[in-house]
Ligand code: SF4
């Protein structure tokens with residue numbers, strides 16, 4: 001039978017290479033002899049195995065068994081067929097319980113929590129209504145997630161409590177599992193709030209940028225005072241008595257990227273169970289990294305990958321969320337046909353009950369997709385997603401990272417392309433190099449026989 005090549009990429013290592021199947025995101029370590037066969041034959045668009053002489057034939061048959069060579073005409077095409085977003089039932093709702101904040105972080109994409117409008121809080125009845133909407137529109141989905149977000153959500157505990165209690169009651173009535181998470185700046189945590197969060201098993205993330213001087217430079221309050229010591233004084237009860245892992249969410253500006261490892265170590269030293277580090281969104285040109293800064297961040301991430309590998313060989317997991325999430329996706333073979341769930345089962349509700357495909361787009365009226373009063377407007381969902389993804393399918397078609405990235409974050413693309421006027425694709429090299437770090441680490445862990453640890457990561461990311 002005549003075969004053709006599935007799209008693939010080879011990553012060279014010091015002691016061999018990785019053969020990566022672009023559409024399945026599966027990977028195999030190969031030695032020099034297999035690599036030589038691959039080089040001889042992968043330039044041929046079609047391969048008739050009957051006409052290949054040994055020993056190449058045996059190698060090509062192995063590659064066929066690994067689905068790297070597929071029957072002619074059956075190689076996958078990009079973009080994959082996608083269903084209509086409005087046919088997907090809800091699984092995740094992000095509720096902006098407070099479009100207000102007591103901090104004024106320098107990189108805040110929500111403009112001090114209010115998303116460009118007047119500061120406002122979600123009222124209790126709208127919070128209950130939104131929680132009911134999540135459950136009622138969840139179709140056959142058995143696992144639902146309610147994300148309490150802001151601004152600073154703890155400014156509005158009445159709405160937090162109303163949304164959690166309503167969602168719990170309605171989900172339980174239908175026998176569905178509900179996960180509630182909350183992202184806070186940590187300045188308002190107190191015993192009563194902690195009691196509520198613990199009682200309802202709310203998964204908490206705290207935004208904290210590390211050592212005091214770095215954090216305070218990024219996250220002052222409205223009077224310009226740093227917030228680090230205030231948060232630290234309130235963390236104890238959360239970290240010591242939590243019934244779920246507490247994560248620190250770090251945001252660093254390009255000038256701070258050389259400090260990733262120091263920030264990670266500091267936060268783990270404070271007792272956080274997991275730390276994730278994100279580059280600040282380029283809300284203005286001064287937050288756009290240059291090539292050297294991107295290189296610095298990639299070197300930090302590569303260094304974290306080496307630490308991950310060393311610890312994994314002792315059977316321990318480095319609790320660095322960026323790598324944990326990527327490795328578990330690779331282990332589960334989780335590929336993407338779309339960049340994220342925005343509009344596909346994921347809905348953000350702002351403090352006025354207006355719908356957006358993603359919480360980060362709240363306040364951008366051009367992307368609004370309905371209201372709690374009128375429901376989701378199917379045409380608006382389709383047109384918002386079309387606006388956010390214009391040109392991406394064509395751009396991603398020839399990219400080896402497409403089944404892991406699928407176009408990148410809508411909001412980051414929107415900032416770069418529509419707000420800053422930068423041509424599409426400006427962050428693609430960085431994305432590919434980061435994914436390559438994860439792929440190489442995954443291959444190394446598999447080679448070292450760390451399958452048990454990888455299975456633990458998978459479990460951790462699906463709980
Ligand atoms: S705590 Fe969050 S919402 Fe408040 S200013 Fe900082 S980044 Fe913005």
Ligand code: SF4
Nearest residue numbers: 396399402405407428
């Ligand atoms: S890296 Fe760029 S080209 Fe590749 S899939 Fe992501 S957005 Fe598309």
